[in-house]
Amino acid sequence: MKGFRPLIFAVVALSFFLTFASSAFGKAPEEAELVAMHYLGEQMASWIDGIKPESLSIFAINLSGPLDPEHSRYFETELRKGLSDRGINKVQTCMECRNPYVTVKDDKVIVSAGVADAETLKRVAGKQPVQAFLIIDLYRTKLRMEAQGQLLDAQSGDMLGVERFSVPALNLSDSSAQILLTFGAGMVLPNSGPQDFTPCGNASLLEEVGFAKAGLTTGAVISSTLGTLIYVVPTISFRGHFGNSGMSYALMPGLGYGFVGGFKGLDTRISFEIFWGSWAVFGVEGNYVVSSGSTKPAIPSYAGFHVGIAFGR
16 A cells, blocks of 8 residues: 555645646637637727727726636737727736725625725826726627726726627637628629529638638529529638727638539639628629630629628627
8 A cells, every 4th residue: 555655646746736727827718719809909999099098007807707817918918909009008007906905894804806996996096197997897608709898087986988899709620710601682794684683692611810811602693594603712801890889891802613504614702791790791792704715604793792690700
């Protein structure tokens, strides 16, 4: 039995270390969360810029599970970058605001984190001469990340503004992914005569590549008289957002392969997408089939609009 004591001691010590390490070192943010925090930081910076405080101090960044302290540091960096891009450079971190405060009420000792009341806020503001304090609450659901910002007057404690921001964050195989499913209608060009709207459907799977998203788009233009154009197009997506609103956009050009009837050749496609809320997407698209020689495709080009759903950003 004595020979097993060192082994038992080693197992117990290793278990203790792993338990401590799992609580002390949080899981690093996933790629989908990193992308979402970038967008959230930009939106919150744009909102703060609309209120235009001359200087501010980040009071606290409150996290809910499964987010870890790593998320707090990364989000603060993204927010500072967005503020700096808008000319707001007097940004501090209020370390005293995040320290616990001990108060005694009747026979109870109350320990509270951060500034407990307006008087304490004024006292802290005297040590940090800034115009506003910022409180941030950061949440993560299975499909999106949300942030809520509260901007307080540092002298009076009055509320200057409250805003909520939300960005879809879909994670596939530890990568920030986006799935688009759209359906719409348009016209086959050139228009040689009267024709009804021609339906078109698309499915796109895109992943983060750093400066944009890239992936594959497959779709079909279905005409009752000219046949069906089917295409598979590698696509790149350049993204942006409209101020601090929940709306964002993407310009998606692509070049791939298409066929209609007996014709096979290059297919070029471009679309402009507008994302509304967590799911909805609508946009316009154009499609041109490159022909060579005397063989001409039955559907040379197509232009139309579409609506659909989007998973992730």
